[in-house]
Amino acid sequence: MSGGGSARAGHEGTPERGGLRTAFGGLTTRGRSFLAAGMAAAVCSFLLGQADLLRVGLLLAALPLVCVLALHRTRYRVAGSRTLSPARVPAAAESRVRLVIENVSRLPTGVLMLQDRVPYVLGPRPRFVLDRVEAGGRREVSYRVRSDLRGRYPLGPLQLRLSDPFGMCELTRSFSTADTLTVVPRTEPLPPVRLGGGTPGYGDGRHRSPALAGEDDVIPRGYRHGDDLRRVHWRSTARYGELMVRREEQPQKARCTVLLDTRATAHQGAGPDSAFEWAVTAAASVAVHLLQRGVSVRLLTDTGASVPGPDGTGGTESADAAGLLLDTLAVLEHSEDAGLSAAYDALRGGNEGLMVAFFGDLDDEQAAVAGRIRQRCGAAVAFVLDGDSWLPGPGGIRFSAGQVPVDERVLMLRKAGWTALPVTSGTTLPALWRCAADHAGAGPDRPAQSGATAGGRA
Structure with a gap:
């Protein structure tokens, strides 16, 4: 019971896209260096009167800009799901998280970097690098989480990082859903002893309460939908003018x-x-x-x-x-x-x-x-x-x-x-x-x- 909890899967769907300003904010150090070098070369070409230096500067500045525009317009359709097995674990026990990435578009993807957000008490943030995923293909990765502290911890949303072949720009797109891992207290097996002697609240009590099956009671009750007609008490029915059935009993639960x-x-x-x-x-x-x-x-x-x-x-x-x-x-x-x-x-x-x-x-x-x-x-x-x-x-x-x-x-x-x-x-x-x-x-x-x-x- 303490380590139970069925596995759960959360469908992530398609990651959200950012604007063009967000795309330019994703320039890497290499991309910013190329852009700065190109602008410096263009300024020097005007000061020195070197036309060839201007062409070199334009080439250096245009390369990261083209990579940003190409990566921004990339329309990868990637679906993801997360499965926790189990979703409820006792403290100090491990749970396996399985991530499934599917390429639902007609074009293959480039190199993808996956990153799942997890609280620091569950361990380091998992990161995975996926090679080219063909059209209609899927990839599966998994990692383990563990916590010594009980509580409920969110897992996700899953982040997908895209990069161009030259390493000029990296864009992070996040899925929209997250799952929850429940860490419950540990339980210890206890010896089967009896507390309180013959108290009615614990052990094999003999008190009984009304129910739908058991021994007869001398006091009838009104008929309810679903009662067995064989339990109808005809003498009480004739006396009260309405259909009456015999009450029945079952042992009361401790x-x-x-x-x-x-x-x-x-x-x-x-x-x-x-x-x-x-x-x-x-x-x-x-x-x-x-x-x-x-x-x-x-x-x-x-x-x-x-x-x-x-x-x-x-x-x-x-x-x-x-x-x-x-x-x-x-x-x-x-x-x-x-x-x-x-x-x-x-x-x-x-x-x-x-x-x-x-x-x-x-x-x-x-x-x-x-x-x-x-x-x-x-x-x-x-x-x-x-x-x-x-x-x-x-x-x-x-x-x-x-x-x-x-x-x-x-x-x-x-x-x-x-x-x-x-x-x-x-x-x-x-x-x-x-x-x-x-x-x-x-x-x-x-x-x-x-x-x-x-x-x-x-």
């Missing part, structure tokens, strides 16, 4: 909310090795792991934004839901919110099943809000990041002014009912995941382990 703290004040540092990027990667791994187990997963941030939205859109299949969540996490940035109140307001709808939260720095007020969030879910697991351990310094420890140590944050959350674990730099998510299951199964009275032991610190 639910999980992944809460990600994106506050800029809660995370220190930046870059692919920062604490915030670890939290984004961990949230993606947990979401994909639970989706593969058939759990309905919702991503919630401290701003109150959730994916899928309140209407539940986002795909019913596990692959569709995972793709939507990963695409959202690919462009997730720090928020300017100061607290978690917006996330608590988004959870006022009732029991949220399992809650898996990734918190940064929490003060007393935000720990109290997290305690109220705990009351809105069946089981709650919190991973509290120690941002100081990710900062450079002696031993990786550098407390900020007014910051609550990670052990106190974990203790506050455990008192509120969370299964809380500290996370330091170098910890592995699979070990934390298994340790969280051990803590949840043992109950809140189990003594806490140290951060290095609980997290499997390297």
Whole structure:
């Protein structure tokens, strides 16, 4: 899922042509030198009275001008397409970009130079030199792109550089379309453990909800278009005077909310090795792991934004839901919110099943809000990041002014009912995941382990 994404092709069409002034602006150093030498020779011919020198000067000046006019009137009809395979890749993985150039005119082309625009984080700008392309011919070239930073990066537009045989002039013509490469967070495989014991939001819940197939219910409902006529409840039909059918049930799908703290004040540092990027990667791994187990997963941030939205859109299949969540996490940035109140307001709808939260720095007020969030879910697991351990310094420890140590944050959350674990730099998510299951199964009275032991610190 994380490395998925089907290949995409973007048809570039015919490159745009510039005006005559643009064509003269494409004179190379050689062309400008010839033009200057010709003008100097013409001036010297008048001063010295040498007619032969004038003819030489006119020849030198006319050559680059003729090349500019000929290249400007060149009507190459070239079509191009770009294919990304895959179009969605995890961070630090490569994607292959294939360019196809077709000469759709009746005349052969000269030497063509291709250049594709790519952001600097994806690598150097690719350039290719194509020899003469015959009428109706095609050429294929490819290159690879790679990024350690998640995000969406534009590829293109493709640029086509034309030059004359003498090297006097070069014109650049750009295609009009571009494609997008999505770099999603990496995901780690997690052990198949059970969190929260027999909570209804995770595992094999036995709660049932109305659907179109399953066991009978004693309460009928009104007939809907497409209902099987064999399910008509005739006694209720005669009683209510309208066609009624027997309600049917199916097992309710387990639910999980992944809460990600994106506050800029809660995370220190930046870059692919920062604490915030670890939290984004961990949230993606947990979401994909639970989706593969058939759990309905919702991503919630401290701003109150959730994916899928309140209407539940986002795909019913596990692959569709995972793709939507990963695409959202690919462009997730720090928020300017100061607290978690917006996330608590988004959870006022009732029991949220399992809650898996990734918190940064929490003060007393935000720990109290997290305690109220705990009351809105069946089981709650919190991973509290120690941002100081990710900062450079002696031993990786550098407390900020007014910051609550990670052990106190974990203790506050455990008192509120969370299964809380500290996370330091170098910890592995699979070990934390298994340790969280051990803590949840043992109950809140189990003594806490140290951060290095609980997290499997390297």
